[in-house]
Amino acid sequence: MEITHHSAWDEFLDEFISVFSVFDLLKNKVFICGSYNDDTFANLQIVQRIINANENNLGFIEKEFRRTHLENLILKFDLIAKFSDEIIMIIEHDKGGHMIEMGIILSFKDYYKKTKVFVLKDVEITEVLKKGGLLTPFFKENVNLFYFEDVEQLKRYIDEIY
Secondary structure, eight states, rough: OOOOTTHHHHHHHHHHHSSSOGGGGEEEEEEEEEOSSSSHHHHHHHHHHHHHHHHEEEEGEEEEEEEGGTTTTHHHHHHHHOOSEEEEEEESSSSSHHHHHHHHHHHHHHHHTTTTEEEEOOOOOOOHHIIIIITTTTBBBBBTTTSSSSSHHHHHHHHHOO
């Protein structure tokens, strides 16, 4: 299924330039996905800061786009994912909207080919991920799938990669 956005691209680019800048269009655009709950959102912000410490990168989260497709969050995710050079998915639990986003990533080769997944080690996650979505052909451990024990290890991974 191909999703098109027609005029939404112009609206999205206008919003992007108002949030960031026209010069940021030239950077490596890294879409950071994960849980927005109170316990885990701070980790997404830490990852964003590390990525943005390199002036060639622009790390951002979906929440920064407040106008684009607010009536349909799936279309909003698709639009931002298409626009991004890379996608990072941080999985610290399997409850919430980021699991829907992970399903979308797994559904489209263009998405999982540009995605790196970071999973909290020993976290209870759905069998669909453990015995399917986190395996080859989608992801390969220590290539585009990384298990971390704590936020310090997550920070080290991100810092090494970006």
